[in-house]
Structures are given as structure tokens and as C-alpha cells.
Amino acid sequence: MVRMHRRAWGTSLLLGLLVLTSAMPASARSATTQTSARTTAVSAPTKFESDLLGMINRRRTAIGCSALSYRSTLAYAARQHTSRMIAAHEVSHQLSREPSLATRITNAGYTPWRWLAENLAEGTKGPYATYTLWMHSAPHRANIENCNLRNAGIGSSWAYGVTWNTIDFGRQ
DSSP states (O other), X not given: OEXXXXXXXXXXXXXXXXXXXXXXXXXXXXXHHHHHHHHHTTOXXXXXXXXXXXXXXXXXXXXXXXXXXXOHHHHHHHHHHHHHHHHHTOOOSSOTTOOOHHHHHHXXXXXXXXXXXXXXXXXXXXXXXXXXXXXXXXXXXXXXXXXXXXXXXXEEEEETTEEEXXXXXXXX
């Protein structure tokens, strides 16, 4: 479980970033376009991911939080991280030579963000088992029940006979 918070930037910094963006070389603008194209390919959750998000949202609304909105940018980051964990055969919020959560989320195109959190699970056989595992872990449950978080993207894959799961939460 990882949580991060970013304070809002001042107007002058934002203006400076806009100036830098307009002066950005074509190759950097192309990379931004490529990120958008990649995240568009993750526009819909799988049935497993949709079922898992549904369970999480039922819990959130039961305790008075708003339901999480699915974001393809967060799903892209989550799916990429799940793939890396499977390749490394390791469950970790930051694998060796992998960027931090904040960098992964930003690189996926979820910007600007103010809050981030991440839950991981490996070894479950289905969405209910993953949900139950997270709800029986205080830090993971805290992320699910954090009303400050508004968006989510899930990356779930089968490998070695079980599911590997990443859910990235955010608030812009």
C-alpha cells in the first residue's frame, strides 16, 4: 500500500509549465501522443476488473464515499505494473529499475494528480477473493475506504495459476 499527496501548484508555476510545453520539441510532443494512444487501448476494464471495481464501489457507497470512476490512464499504469510483477515473479510497489508510483502514474497520462494510492494482490483465484484479501488488510482497506480518492484503474492478469492484481487510485 502506497499513498502520495501533491499540493496544488501556484499560478506562476502553471504558467511556466504551459510556456515549457509550448516550447517542447516535436519528439517530446510525439511521446505525449504515444502515451495517449496507449491509454486509449485500455479504455474498458475486463470482466474480472469490472467485477472487482463493482465490489469496491459497493463498499465505498455503503460507508458514504462516492464510487470510484474508472480511468484508462490509471488502468494502463496498473496493467503495466502487473505485467512487470509477473515477469519478475515478485509482488512489489516498486520493482528493481522501475519508476516510483508517482512517475508511473504521471507517465501514463494521469495528470495533474493530488492523491495517489496503490493496492497489490497475488495468489487469488477471482475478483471476490482479491476483494476479500484487501478488505482483511488494514492498509489496503484504508485505500479502498479513502473518500479523498475518486478514480481507479485496475490491471489483473492470470499467471502461474493465480491472479496478479494492481489497482491504482487517484484524485486530480
